Structures are given as structure tokens and as C-alpha cells.
Amino acid sequence: xxxxxxxxxxxxxxxxxxxxxxxxxxxxxxxxxxxxxxxxxxxxxxxxxxxxxxxxxxxxxxxxxxxxxxxxxxxxxxxxxxxxxxxxxxxxxxxxxxxxxxxxxxxxxxxxxxxxxxxxxxxxxxxxxxxxxxxxxxxxxxxxxxxxxxxxxxxxxxxxxxxxxxxxxxxxxxxxxxxxxxxxxxxxxxxxxxxxxxxxxxxxxxxxxxxxxxxxxxxxxxxxxxxxxxxxxxxxxxxxxxxxxxxxxxxxxxxxxxxxxxxxxxxxxxxxxxxxxxxxxxxxxxxxxxxxxxxxxxxxxxxxxxxxxxxxxxxxxxxxxxxxxxxxxxxxxxxxxxxxxxxxxxxxxxxxxxxxxxxxxxxxxxxxxxxxxxxxxxxxxxxxxxxxxxxxxxxxxxxxxxxxxxxxxxxxxxxxxxxxxxxxxxxxxxxxxxxxxxxxxxxxxxxxxxxxxxxxx
Ligand SMILES: Cc1ncc(COP(=O)(O)O)c(C=O)c1O
Numbered sequence: 001x002x003x004x005x006x007x008x009x010x011x012x013x014x015x016x017x018x019x020x021x022x023x024x025x026x027x028x029x030x031x032x033x034x035x036x037x038x039x040x041x042x043x044x045x046x047x048x049x050x051x052x053x054x055x056x057x058x059x060x061x062x063x064x065x066x067x068x069x070x071x072x073x074x075x076x077x078x079x080x081x082x083x084x085x086x087x088x089x090x091x092x093x094x095x096x097x098x099x100x101x102x103x104x105x106x107x108x109x110x111x112x113x114x115x116x117x118x119x120x121x122x123x124x125x126x127x128x129x130x131x132x133x134x135x136x137x138x139x140x141x142x143x144x145x146x147x148x149x150x151x152x153x154x155x156x157x158x159x160x161x162x163x164x165x166x167x168x169x170x171x172x173x174x175x176x177x178x179x180x181x182x183x184x185x186x187x188x189x190x191x192x193x194x195x196x197x198x199x200x201x202x203x204x205x206x207x208x209x210x211x212x213x214x215x216x217x218x219x220x221x222x223x224x225x226x227x228x229x230x231x232x233x234x235x236x237x238x239x240x241x242x243x244x245x246x247x248x249x250x251x252x253x254x255x256x257x258x259x260x261x262x263x264x265x266x267x268x269x270x271x272x273x274x275x276x277x278x279x280x281x282x283x284x285x286x287x288x289x290x291x292x293x294x295x296x297x298x299x300x301x302x303x304x305x306x307x308x309x310x311x312x313x314x315x316x317x318x319x320x321x322x323x324x325x326x327x328x329x330x331x332x333x334x335x336x337x338x339x340x341x342x343x344x345x346x347x348x349x350x351x352x353x354x355x356x357x358x359x360x361x362x363x364x365x366x367x368x369x370x371x372x373x374x375x376x377x378x379x380x381x382x383x384x385x386x387x388x389x390x391x392x393x394x395x396x397x398x399x400x401x402x403x404x405x406x407x408x409x410x411x412x413x414x415x416x417x418x419x420x421x422x423x424x425x426x427x428x429x430x431x432x433x434x435x436x437x438x439x440x441x442x443x444x445x446x447x448x449x450x451x452x453x454x455x456x457x
Contacts, residue, residue, distance in 0.1 A: 002423065003402050005409075007035045007051045012410040019060075019438045020412030020445075021069040027051040028066040048417040050409040057084035060431050060438060062414055070414035071442055073430045077416055078383070081273050081297035082342045083433040089301050092338035096331045104330060112328035115337050119306055122279065122340070124288040129314035131307045132328035136269035136295030137171025139305040142322070143233060143291045144175045146309065147263035149316045151230025154261045161229040162193075163219065165201040167421045169239050170267050170293075179233045197222045203243035205376040205387075206394070210245070212252040226260035234264075236271035236281035240420035241376070242383045242427075247285050254287040263313060265291040269305070270383070273297035274343050274432050277353030277381030284380070297343075299336040304329070348432035352381035355439055359384050359428065362443030366450050373400060373454065384428040386446075387420065396422035400453060407449035413442050 009025035009032065016023070027035060031053040039047060055065040060083060062070045075081065082089065096102075101109065116130040123130075133139050144162055151159035164170065164179035171177070181198035199218035202210035219229065232253065237244045257264040266289040271281025275297060278284060282292075290313055295305035303326075307314070326332075343349065360379035363386055367374040375389035388400040401418035404426050408415055419425050426446075430439065 002048070003398065004047050005050050005402075005406055005417075007032060007039070010410070015412045017412075017441065019069075019071045019441050021067065022410070022412045024066050024068060026068065026410055027053065028064060028068070030066065031064065050405065050414065050417070052409070052414065059083040059086065060434050068412070070409075070412050071430075071438060071445075072414045073428050073442055074414050074416045075297075075429050075431055077296070078270050078275065078429045079296045080300045081275060081432045082300040082339050082348060083431040085301065086342060086433075088338045088342050089299075089335050092334040093302070093331055096334035101330045103326075105325060106323045106327055109328070109330050109333070111330040111333035111337070115328065115333040118337060118340060119294075119308060123292065123308045124280075126310055127288070127290070127292060127308050129309055129311050131309075131314065131322065132333070133305045133307065133324050134303050134326045134329075134332075135171065136267075136293065136305050137173040137176045138324065139269065139293035139295055139307050140170035140176045140179065140233065140265075140267055141173050142307050143263075143265045143267075143293050143309075144179060144231065146291060146307070146313050146316065147231025147233075147265060150263050150313050151261075153316070155227050155230075158228050159230050159261075160195045161219070161222075161224050161231075162196045163215070163229060163232045164196065164198050165234060165238065166198045167201055167206065167238065167240055168198070168233075168235055170233060170235070170269075195228075197224070201238050201243065202245045202249050203238060203241055204246075205241075205243070210249060212249050212256075215249075215253060215256075226256070226262070229260065229262050231263040231265055232257055233267060235267045235269075236284075237276065237380060237383070239270050239427075240425055241378050241385050241387070242270075242380060243378055244284060244380060250282075250285040251287055254285075254289075257290075263291060264289040265293065267293045269293055269295040270297075273300075273340070274349035274352055275381055275383050275429070277349060277356055279343075279349050281380075298339070299332060300339040300342075302329075302332040302335045304332040304336050343432070346433075349381075351434075352432045355434070355436060356381050358436060358439055359443070362440070362447070363428075366447050369447075370450065370454060373397065374450075379428075382428075382430055382432055382434065385420075385425040386428070387425045388418075389424070396420070396424035398423035401426050403453040404446070404449050407452055408445055411445050411449060413445040413449075 291309040
């Protein structure tokens with residue numbers, strides 16, 4: 001985990017199709033000063049991505065300044081569900097800028113009113129309060145705070161436990177990081193909170209026992225009881241897979257939460273806004289949470305996040321005490337409204353659902369060719385992953401995943417760097433606007449890159 005991609009220009013075969021164009025060495029030599037400047041001034045932690053200096057991005061494509069065009073399977077990082085910079089979102093941003101209102105803190109604005117109303121209408125029964133923030137981490141951090149405050153109200157200061165999941169991810173602020181379950185695996189996460197614990201995530205691959213008993217055992221092992229738990233924070237699907245929990249597990253968990261006055265939070269920062277072939281990812285489970293955290297695909301562009309929840313949980317603090325400087329920035333709100341309207345009008349959610357079998361089928365085909373090293377593949381809607389392992393084991397193979405991503409990059413298919421606790425997942429997340437033909441072309445490129453990474457032709 002944590003390898004850098006080389007920034008030395010490399011001569012690669014010419015590519016020219018309807019969806020990809022690579023006509024120069026990559027990165028282009030003229031990009032190198034920018035790449036070097038970033039490496040010099042930014043922290044090392046910012047170096048992980050393929051060395052493409054983005055010049056512009058449109059719908060399913062990302063371009064550099066030098067005539068190269070990538071078919072984008074990153075969406076940045078699962079942000080541009082409605083495609084990169086569609087006309088409706090650009091126009092909404094321009095109109096808002098031209099209206100003269102760029103910032104208004106928590107003072108009322110029509111844009112914020114319209115967006116929160118729209119989000120409340122999309123939320124399940126009973127989750128009708130909406131609080132806007134800027135990043136996904138802020139949304140999950142806020143959910144932890146709300147769950148704890150609610151727990152204290154119900155059961156006193158001993159009811160503050162938060163259950164997250166092993167190998168989960170909820171962002172990089174302190175509480176979000178601890179709930180995200182990397183804490184046990186990453187020595188650089190410090191200040192472990194004794195009341196935040198991570199249950200095994202029932203993905204069926206890394207964690208073979210998918211019964212709900214594993215959840216109860218994790219609480220008990222920490223010396224806690226249900227009356228000590230304030231909230232459960234679960235990615236609707238665990239992003240590093242992507243992996244869904246068994247439906248029965250989640251339904252039992254929802255019942256358990258209700259029974260013990262525990263706030264159930266689904267982190268929909270990745271899963272929301274059509275990504276999985278349903279508008280909300282939790283619709284796959286047939287249960288509704290008490291709090292939904294949103295981000296990324298909410299705007300397909302500018303930074304915006306949201307916490308949606310039940311009134312009794314959201315209305316715990318007095319006026320002026322749960323706010324943020326950039327809450328519902330009007331330009332971001334305008335972008336989000338245009339984005340959500342586009343997703344609904346064009347039924348991009350249905351496109352994701354329709355293309356799922358093609359995506360999964362293509363990945364299974366690669367896996368069936370290399371079953372010893374492609375350990376686990378999953379897809380739901382238009383999010384998928386291919387997890388690499390050392391031959392015949394379950395030992396993650398970051399180098400292989402990295403090599404596949406790099407080879408695809410040279411062929412005009414763009415992924416972000418491999419993800420997962422061990423950097424073992426080649427993650428696939430194209431815009432939901434992708435046509436079937438482009439998806440099929442991308443799958444062929446991925447298959448070819450995998451062949452080559454494994455020493456094939
Ligand atoms: C499921 C999930 N939650 C929260 C976050 C954090 O969002 P942000 O990076 O906007 O803080 C992410 C980001 O990748 C995410 O995938």
C-alpha cells in the first residue's frame with residue numbers, strides 16, 4: 001500500500017477509439033513541472049494518484065492539455081454521478097454566480113430552502129430534517145455527535161458507544177477515522193477512543209462468518225452492553241469492496257437498534273444518488289436508518305454534504321449551536337439541485353441497475369481466467385471492485401492491483417489508485433451516464449491490462 005506512480009514520461013502505444021485517445025508519452029513531458037511542483041510543496045500523502053494533470057473533464061471523459069483523453073472510471077472519487085460538468089450543472093452554477101450571492105453563512109437563502117426541501121422529499125418516512133455541510137467527513141462526524149448526544153439523553157453518560165466496522169471508511173477527521181475501522185490496522189491513526197469499536201464487516205470474503213452474532217460478540221469483547229451503545233455507523237456498502245452485508249444481518253441489526261434505543265446511521269456518502277442502481281443504497285436492505293450521511297454524488301461537482309435524520313435526533317441542540325461556516329453555500333446548493341434533478345429526470349439510477357450485469361459479468365470473466373490472484377469481485381449498479389491476492393492465498397497483492405491501474409492509465413482508462421485496507425482493490429466507478437458500449441470497451445481494456453500485468457501478451 002502507498003506506492004507512487006512514476007512521473008517520468010513513458011512512450012506507450014498509440015490509442016485512438018471513440019472513447020479513448022493516447023497520442024503522446026504519458027505523462028506528457030510538459031506536465032512534469034506541475035507534477036514536480038505538487039510533489040515538492042504538498043505532503044507526501046497527496047502523491048498516490050496516476051500522474052494525469054487534469055485540464056478538463058466532460059461527461060465520461062477526462063482530458064489533459066496535450067490531446068489525450070481518458071475514459072473515466074473514477075468519477076474523481078465517486079463524485080460525478082451525473083457525469084463531469086453537465087450543461088445543467090454548469091448553467092446552475094453560472095446563474096447563481098451571476099445572481100450575486102456567493103456566500104451567506106447560516107443566514108437564510110432561497111437556494112438552501114429549496115435544496116433541503118428536495119432532499120427531505122427524497123428521504124424515507126420520518127427522516128425529514130436536513131443539515132447541510134461541506135464534506136463527507138463532516139457529515140459522519142456530525143452523525144457520531146448526534147448519536148452520542150441522543151444516547152446520553154436516553155441512557156446517561158454510559159451510553160456513548162459507537163460501533164463502526166473493521167476496514168470501513170467514513171472520512172479522515174478524527175472521529176470518522178476511528179469509526180472507520182482502519183484504527184486497528186493503521187499505526188498512524190492515534191488517540192483511539194475507548195467508546196468507538198469496530199465490528200467485523202460481514203462481507204463473506206475477508207470475514208467469512210456473516211452472522212449477526214459477530215456484531216454482538218464485538219460489543220461484548222469490548223466489555224460493553226447494548227445499554228452502552230449510542231449508535232451504529234455503517235457504510236451502506238463497504239467502499240473498499242464494494243461489499244454489501246447480507247440483508248438478514250442488516251434487518252436484524254435494525255431491529256436490535258430499535259430495541260436498544262441505538263441510532264442507526266447509514267453512511268451513503270458513496271452509495272447515494274443512484275450509484276448502486278437504487279437511489280439510496282440502503283433500499284437494497286429493505287430497512288431505513290435513523291440518520292443518512294450524504295456527500296460526493298449529491299452535487300456531482302462542488303463540495304457539499306448533508307445529514308438527514310429524524311426530528312428527535314436532529315433537533316437536540318439550541319439555535320446557533322450546530323452550524324458550519326459554509327453550510328449550504330448557495331453556489332453548491334444550486335449545483336446540487338441541478339444534479340439531483342438530472343439524476344431523477346434521466347433516471348440515471350436505472351442506467352446503473354441495467355448495466356450491473358454487464359459490469360459484473362466482465363469482471364467475473366477476468367476472475368475465471370485468473371482465479372488464483374483475482375480473489376474477490378463484486379458489483380452493484382455502477383460500482384465494482386476487483387481484489388487481488390497472492391496466488392492461491394488471501395494475502396492481498398497491492399503490487400498487482402497497482403500494476404493493473406497503471407497499465408489501464410497508459411491505455412486511456414482512468415482509475416484512482418487501488419483502495420482497501422491493503423490497497424488490493426481496483427475500484428470501478430464510472431459516471432452513471434456511461435453508455436453500454438463504453439462500459440464494454442473499458443472491460444476489454446481492463447482484461448488486457450490484467451493479462452499484461454500477469455505476464456501475458
Ligand atoms: C463512505 C464514505 N464516507 C465518508 C467519506 C468522506 O468524505 P470526504 O472525503 O468528503 O470527507 C468518504 C470518502 O471517500 C466515503 O467514501
